[in-house]
Amino acid sequence: MNSTISEPALSFSLDTASGIPVYRQIIQQIEYAILSGRVKSGDRLPTIRALAVDLKANPNTIAKAYNELEIRGILITQVGSGTYISDKRPEPGGDGRERKIRELTERFMGEMKALGVGRDELLPLIERHIAGGFDE
Amino acid sequence: MNSTISEPALSFSLDTASGIPVYRQIIQQIEYAILSGRVKSGDRLPTIRALAVDLKANPNTIAKAYNELEIRGILITQVGSGTYISDKRPEPGGDGRERKIRELTERFMGEMKALGVGRDELLPLIERHIAGGFDE
């Protein structure tokens, strides 16, 4: 399954076969939209009910995603009005970023090692991927 | 937590803080050991009970991992004798390994890009990790 819906520069698409929980896909897509500048502080998100209908998902699932983002301070809920992008959202160069980068790199290096990829194979591999349009 | 045990070219290590199910970690490590050529057809795996003791896990959990690999045709179990690498497993140097490396690298590069890590930041990052004892 794979459904899409547009909103002020926000488009959601679910892949129910990926194994990634629906609420996490929604969270990630909102985060990426912010990081890439497609949405900005004060922008209004679709209502839970509307998004649930459009994505053919359970409203509880949408609410869970919005709720987690509100706890993190990324969204703000104005009761009776809607849900908005917070103005104190984390900067792209913020705090947890370094830790996340380190974690992901360590996991990746461990996987490469487990697959028998030595240092002589790894660096050219990375460089090839960078050359192939990493920065666009 | 992180415990390790060696066996003819097979070493298991669990990360109980990762959130990844134990049986999946075991499956992945066996798969990677085969893909990297560290184990080959006919090699005997540690017994379920021995591995359970070494990893401080429940035998049923180890059995679940072995069992999934048997359903997928990667392991063969001889009751009363032990569990072995199947002879119709993917070849170590085959494209299975290359495909896996490509998948993992693409996922990693996508994550780095989403975190705003540019090419100028990425290569030094990798080199620092390699210098920090990648190959041993």
Next chain:
Amino acid sequence: MNSTISEPALSFSLDTASGIPVYRQIIQQIEYAILSGRVKSGDRLPTIRALAVDLKANPNTIAKAYNELEIRGILITQVGSGTYISDKRPEPGGDGRERKIRELTERFMGEMKALGVGRDELLPLIERHIAGGFDE
């Protein structure tokens, strides 16, 4: 012992005296129901807990059957929603069914031959069983 439960075109019946593991009986009955076309892609299976109650079995046993079929790509499980027949299952009228019928018939004929049942004894035997309520 022999208990039965109906579901949209799926009826399970266990023979606990046969020595065949319960989870394998469940697997076989799902496979045969698919091969015979009684269930089709997207059909929902009984929930693990409901089937466990109806068959007076442990939920883990039902889950083991569903799980093996999922590894083999025959079922799809949506946590929180249920378990469904995959859309890339073998076609009901396909050669999967014919192959299975041929295999089972050859095994049966071999057994009959080993028991010294000749052609003159076999056909009346089959006809007697058919007359005794084969089709209902």
Next chain:
Amino acid sequence: MNSTISEPALSFSLDTASGIPVYRQIIQQIEYAILSGRVKSGDRLPTIRALAVDLKANPNTIAKAYNELEIRGILITQVGSGTYISDKRPEPGGDGRERKIRELTERFMGEMKALGVGRDELLPLIERHIAGGFDE
């Protein structure tokens, strides 16, 4: 694995990949040899040790097969001399034969029914298999 050894009209062959226990394969092959008349009362069987070597099996496994057949009265062990086919072995047309035939036929008919094979499909199927060299 599949190894074979000949002896006075007795030839054993193991299929370790079939999932059928080794001791059961040995039992069945001795039974079939008797039923088909290839061996007769008083014939001597290979020693446990010799057969174990030839089949690359565990002597305990051979012993278990011989032992079960001795309990059933089909074999006789003369300590210090060897193991022989009993002279009071069950006749091919004997007692349990009818029950066995009925059991196997019922199982077969149940499988055919589960696969959606109706009476109109079943009889021609059987006849075709008979025509294709059932009696040799």
Next chain:
DNA sequence: GTGGTCTAGACCACA
């Protein structure tokens, strides 16, 4: 000794 089956029950993640 090996692995297989099944039960019981706890806790978790997801919709």
Next chain:
DNA sequence: GTGGTCTAGACCACG
């Protein structure tokens, strides 16, 4: 409510 993971422990079949 759904299924997933893990533990603990009993009993069995096989070599």
